[in-house]
Amino acid sequence: MxxxxxxxxxxxxxxxxxxxxxxxxxxxxxxxxxxxxxxxxxxxxxxxxxxxxxxxxxxxxxxxxxxxxxxxAVSKEKTQKHLLNKMIDSLFGGSPGELVMQALGNHKASAEELEEIQKILDNLKNNK
Known part of the structure; x- marks a missing residue:
């Protein structure tokens, strides 16, 4: 497997x-x-x-x-995580922040998506 x-x-x-x-x-x-x-x-x-x-x-x-x-035989979540980590390492020098800035700079996010992103950011700040 x-x-x-x-x-x-x-x-x-x-x-x-x-x-x-x-x-x-x-x-x-x-x-x-x-x-x-x-x-x-x-x-x-x-x-x-x-x-x-x-x-x-x-x-x-x-x-x-x-x-x-x-x-x-492989989960969608594990495959996404693996490919995303590989992309972050190879294209963005290991910086998830650069990936997010590139994604948000090139695509219009809906108000709901931005709200969800803000919740994630707030949770990350509170857990550090």
Whole structure:
């Protein structure tokens, strides 16, 4: 199984994981149909990617029936945390503050999002 330190999904694998996180369990056909809504993809390409993901420990496969059913073997939260930490280290010199300033400077946050960010900042200040 993949551990937090070895979670290294490619962009295409992340697209498949997003579908599996949303659906829970899905066949290759179901995943493929979801992918087709946003991009051109061949069924055999989707199948091969999912087989590779199984070998890497990113997905689990139930092959007890003719149609194999897949589910994510890594949690969305752990994957997000791992990839975010990797991005902070590699793109922002290890500074989460630089990431936040870049994100807020380039995208308009709603009033609700800003309020939630302020609550997080207040909690961080109070806990230090």
């Amino acid at each position: 993949a551990t937090t330190k070895t979670i290294k999904p490619t962009e295409s694998e992340l697209e498949i994981l997003q579908i599996l996180w949303k659906k829970g369990n899905a066949s290759v056909r179901e995943v493929h149909e979801e992918l087709l809504a946003t991009k051109e993809a061949g069924y055999t390409t989707t199948l091969k990617l999912m087989q590779i993901m199984h070998e890497k420990g990113l997905v689990k496969r139930d092959d007890s029936s003719k149609t194999h059913i897949y589910q994510a």
